[in-house]
Amino acid sequence: MFNLNDILRENIKKLIPYSSARDEYKGEASVFLDANENSFGSPLETNYNRYPDPLQLKVKQRITEIKGVPAKNIFLGNGSDEAIDLLFRAFCRPGIDNVITVPPTYGMYEVSANINDIEIRKVNLLPDFQLNLEGIAEAIDEHTKLIFICSPNNPTGNSIDRDAIQTILTNFSGLVIVDEAYINFSRQKTFIQELTEFSNLVVLQTLSKAWGLAGLRVGMAFASEEIIEVLNKVKAPYNINQASQQLALDALQNIDQVNEWIRQTISEREKLVSNLLKLEFVNKIFPSDANFLLVKCSSPREIYQFLVDKGIIVRDRSKIELCEGCLRITVGTPEENNLLIQNLQTYTPKTTNLLK
Template sequence: MVEINNLVRSNVLTLQPYSSARSKFTGKDGTFLDANENPFGTLNRYPDPQQSELKKKLAQLKGVNTQNIFVGNGSDEVIDLAFRIFCNPGKDKALTFSPTYGMYNVSAAINNIELIEQPLNSAFQIDLPTLRPYFNDPSIKLMFICSPNNPTGNLIDRAAIDYILTNFKGIVIVDEAYIDFATDESLISMIDQYNNLIVSQTFSKAWGLAAARLGTAYADKEIINLYNKVKPPYNVSELNQKAANEALDKIKKYEENLAVILSERKRVEKALSNIKEVQKVYPSDANYILIEVQNADQLYTDLVNQNIITRNRNNQVKNCIRISIGTPEENNILINAIKNIK
């Protein structure tokens, strides 16, 4: 077990959190004269600051207690608050594995935290021998592992993650934004085993709610209490909570859409692998694929000129483009466009 309080910034430990007007009243009916709200309208009341209904549904779906769930304004809030809770600006460090999701770097820079980027090996997996020396650096408070990884699309080896959780005495954040598209199970089941593990997920991908900006974190209740302590009082709007609750009530629709995406991913992978200009199609456990071509910059530009927007990842993985899986019609447009580009 890791002593969590030894990792927390001293000012966060002594922080007196803001007590919102609704934090002590959980009922829905009443004469509300406490929050200086406008008494007229349909969106005139502040939302539930603890997202209670949403957490109950997530707890049932994920098999955890509501005390182990944090709901944030997108996964980016989960990332940003981790820096605010555990890292002293200009002093502490964090570590991640490149290539990976760019917001780890951006959030570290905003919080004035040095981010060490440890390269993944040729199979886009963590190289444990080169990582081990960092376990002895007490200034490294956070470690970010994106699995399935963005932009490469692959799951990170579970044994490597287990080794890191056992030997690293800081906080390990496993970003599972794309786990719904993978064959492996989530690491949420491991939060009882490792009190230094935070599993981050999102409603943006498989649930189709990118516009709603809803991210979740699953962890030991000591860590969740810290998140709730430092978050803004009303960090998730009523509209967004409602959108997530409605989505969770339509599991069949979620499963149908997920099945289409997985089927289309397989079809697009096969189609692109048969195009001469595509030199490699990397295997994917996400809702996108990474392809290697002769000239990624040129292909990206050619596709843009046809109003097909992909993600040029040449700066991360040489001559590679990341392609999201769209509808069958969108995927046909993409495949035909790449076939016909000279």
């Protein structure tokens, strides 16, 4: 049975969060003399002399309209990476607790664990890139606090079986974090719909991918009100700057444009699969529910460098377990995808690779 207080660190339970001027007075006024700001303004066309809303309520209200999730169940962070780090800091005791990841997967889970001195237990995905439920069950002990599942998964591109995730949610007494950074490109529905059923569920999403706002660093976490309160308690007071809040709010009005980009990306993804498979050095393309493809090929490092020399940058994933021989290729614009294929059609493997 999941109980939040059973996994929350004692110092976080007792923590009195920093109270900012904007926390203590949330209303409108004509004169603000409470936060030691520069009352003359800022040397920019838009004034940024005032501190931003620490809880980003206008942005959350728009997300509520789009996602159907109450604002009290939404946390906004400096990218999803902030939410990941805060989960470690709030729920995992350094040098004592552990978390489970399922490689190959997003690398920041391990980086955050190492930064926070938390043991990381890796249970590799099965050859079909699905969860090893038996292995996960064996890895769990009384000090296991978090399990990270990326779906659609990075770098493999596939969605993780929903029933398997629900099995873990039902049987694990810690938090299960389902990272849905690529959910907009997937045929699978979001786990946000399961928040009322599973109190130990945290769903991560982002404005960096489908919404095209990677430069703003705005990530989202959806969870129970209890969990969101913990994240807000631990976060920095003004973790999302005013410019990012306003630009994110502006972007969130343009849902039709984003949906059109998603449709184009999915269409281009299928074209890219078809064209890549025509190349003799491409051995396999794994099914993708994301805006990228995991492509198994001969001589991946040589192909990577060939593309670099042509000014085209992909990601070499060939040294990652279960991704041996693979490049990860983001789906670009039609022009970018055509340029990629045109250059790959001119690639000739070096005979020296036969001796490697």
